[in-house]
Amino acid sequence: MSLDSLVYSTDPRHPANLICTLCRQFFHNNWCTGTGGGISIKHPETDNYFIAPSGVQKELMDPEDLFVMDSRTQEYLRVPNNLKPSACTPLFVACYQHRNAGAVIHTHSQNAVICSLLFDDEFRIANIEQIKAIPSGKVDSQTGKAIPLSFYDTLAIPIIENMAHEDQLIDSLLETFEKYPHTCAVIVRRHGIFVWGPTIDKAKIFNEAIDYLMELAVKMHQLGIPPDCAIGEEKKFITKRFE
Numbered sequence: 275m276s277l278d279s280l281v282y283s284t285d286p287r288h289p290a291n292l293i294c295t296l297c298r299q300f301f302h303n304n305w306c307t308g309t310g311g312g313i314s315i316k317h318p319e320t321d322n323y324f325i326a327p328s329g330v331q332k333e334l335m336d337p338e339d340l341f342v343m344d345s346r347t348q349e350y351l352r353v354p355n356n357l358k359p360s361a362c363t364p365l366f367v368a369c370y371q372h373r374n375a376g377a378v379i380h381t382h383s384q385n386a387v388i389c390s391l392l393f394d395d396e397f398r399i400a401n402i403e404q405i406k407a408i409p410s411g412k413v414d415s416q417t418g419k420a421i422p423l424s425f426y427d428t429l430a431i432p433i434i435e436n437m438a439h440e441d442q443l444i445d446s447l448l449e450t451f452e453k454y455p456h457t458c459a460v461i462v463r464r465h466g467i468f469v470w471g472p473t474i475d476k477a478k479i480f481n482e483a484i485d486y487l488m489e490l491a492v493k494m495h496q497l498g499i500p501p502d503c504a505i506g507e508e509k510k511f512i513t514k515r516f517e
């Protein structure tokens with residue numbers, strides 16, 4: 275089966291083109307290297323899921339390498355020759371179905387992996403300007419727009435344990451959806467992170483902001499400053515360390 279018209283488009287914002295472009299960018303951020311990580315996008319008009327193949331260098335993919343899944347039947351509408359769909363497909367589909375995601379980003383960011391070693395059940399960071407890029411889960415009743423976290427809030431991202439195979443993460447992911455209904459990300463210990471959003475643009479912003487915050491948390495930890503410490507408290511930790 276091969277329906278090439280589903281993946282060939284001159285529009286750079288077509289999901290098949292965007293996945294390839296962003297995977298190249300993410301390779302250069304060290305987020306998707308050595309075949310690890312990936313991106314899935316739901317077509318905003320057809321609702322079809324665009325999914326990368328498994329075990330390929332994601333930065334070298336072409337649109338013709340992509341799988342296309344019907345969101346209603348979960349049957350593949352397009353299967354490229356000699357390729358298997360990403361092992362993360364059940365996790366991407368869970369984000370679409372249970373979180374109403376429009377796109378899902380999976381990276382093997384070293385910042386996520388280190389944070390998963392520093393924190394127990396959740397990654398926490400507070401009172402940092404970049405937190406304002408992350409949604410709070412609340413919606414403005416007048417505008418209908420998502421309300422972001424405030425500078426004074428604490429961002430908490432759940433951490434689940436890694437398993438031998440990606441599809442074995444599904445139960446923990448579904449449990450996390452129940453426990454953290456407003457989270458837009460889940461860290462997988464010693465593995466990486468999944469980040470989703472209502473659109474690929476939002477998911478990209480959330481992923482970049484969270485990665486910045488995880489990198490900052492690692493540096494704060496190295497200085498002895500708890501990343502979720504209250505404003506002004508950090509001085510005590512720095513003084514203790516250098517006195």
Ligand SMILES: CSCCC(=O)C(=O)COP(=O)(O)O
Pocket residue numbers: 308309310311312326327328329330359360361362380
């Ligand atoms: C060395 S990558 C191991 C699998 C993984 O964690 C991943 O993100 C990529 O899986 P895929 O099946 O999409 O290649």
Ligand SMILES: [Zn+2]
Pocket residue numbers: 310311380381382465466
């Ligand atoms: Zn992975």
